[in-house]
């Protein structure tokens with residue numbers, strides 16, 4: 530339960546010693562000025578003509594809330610429950626690879642922020658630091674491991690086992706990246722973080738991966754990652770086998786079709802993340818927010834539904850939660866916070882998202898995350914979408 534009588538949560542930002550960008554647009558601008566063009570373009574951009582990157586934002590802007598007043602909103606409960614554990618906010622850190630592109634402390638800084646804020650952290654397979662080091666940096670944080678399947682599937686099982694041994698509490702299998710999206714900005718900038726070795730964290734110390742290399746040169750390692758990280762053979766049988774082998778809850782990330790959500794449930798999957806990878810994979814796919822209502826309807830509360838892609842302010846989180854998401858995951862905003870000011874920058878960005886969400890829940894006339902499902906949300910054309 531969070532007491533909301535502090536009234537003006539914005540004041541923290543106005544009294545701040547060091548001014549910090551208050552919204553996503555300002556953040557992005559500041560980071561563009563701070564880091565090199567290659568890494569910035571890699572983080573910012575979407576695939577193809579960036580239609581989906583744009584649609585992710587446009588989808589949030591189509592919705593409006595019709596608020597209710599004259600209910601006591603002095604106490605706002607922002608907590609949620611996932612897999613039997615209560616979390617104080619409905620946010621998660623989306624898995625983002627290769628964080629050393631943004632800051633030298635990379636994932637270590639982010640997981641420390643996650644621990645501090647009690648926000649679950651999803652570590653990427655292609656992280657700059659090894660999962661064991663991340664676990665050690667923030668033992669009290671709730672940590673999940675995002676798995677990229679591997680062409681040599683023993684590498685995938687090895688990483689999943691290591692994650693379980695290191696105290697990660699769920700496996701998030703990403704299903705939308707069987708090959709890399711068509712990312713033109715990286716061609717313009719002639720930039721490939723994989724080739725530069727930013728993704729080495731979990732591979733360099735994986736016994737199955739290293740045993741598969743012809744020698745221990747940098748070139749062999751890069752080739753080994755490229756050969757394994759993209760995995761076009763991935764199919765439902767792999768999902769079933771992963772589920773059989775693991776003791777952890779398994780989530781599928783990248784689901785956009787209600788029939789895939791249904792198949793996930795039929796295959797005993799424990800949760801899904803409705804996502805289009807922040808518009809970085811197939812350009813022209815539906816905005817995740819637009820995919821959400823049909824999936825929520827199909828899933829009907831049987832497993833948690835988390836949404837990411839384009840959640841850039843507290844009000845976006847509110848809309849996704851009102852449309853039935855159980856939680857939202859944040860990608861680029863925290864990476865920009867990291868680039869600007871390490872752990873503190875991540876904390877600042879996530880705190881502003883959270884504070885805006887709290888204010889917005891109260892001003893909409895609700896008092897809890899679950900209560901948001903009962904507020905009136907309409908699409909721009911005025912048609913009730915619930």
Ligand SMILES: Cc1cc2nc3c(=O)[nH]c(=O)nc-3n(C[C@H](O)[C@H](O)[C@H](O)COP(=O)(O)O)c2cc1C
Pocket residue numbers: 571572573585623624625626653654655675703782804805806807808809837838839840858859860861862864
């Ligand atoms: C630089 C970058 C790297 C990413 N790396 C991964 C990854 O390793 N695994 C994964 O499942 N998703 C990855 N994602 C996608 C995020 O998990 C998430 O789906 C996306 O960023 C959400 O959209 P948003 O950035 O609009 O919040 C990456 C995203 C970015 C921006």
Ligand SMILES: O=C(O)C(=O)c1ccccc1
Pocket residue numbers: 626655706709723728758806809
């Ligand atoms: O950049 C990404 O979005 C991403 O998910 C990824 C996938 C494979 C290798 C490196 C990054």
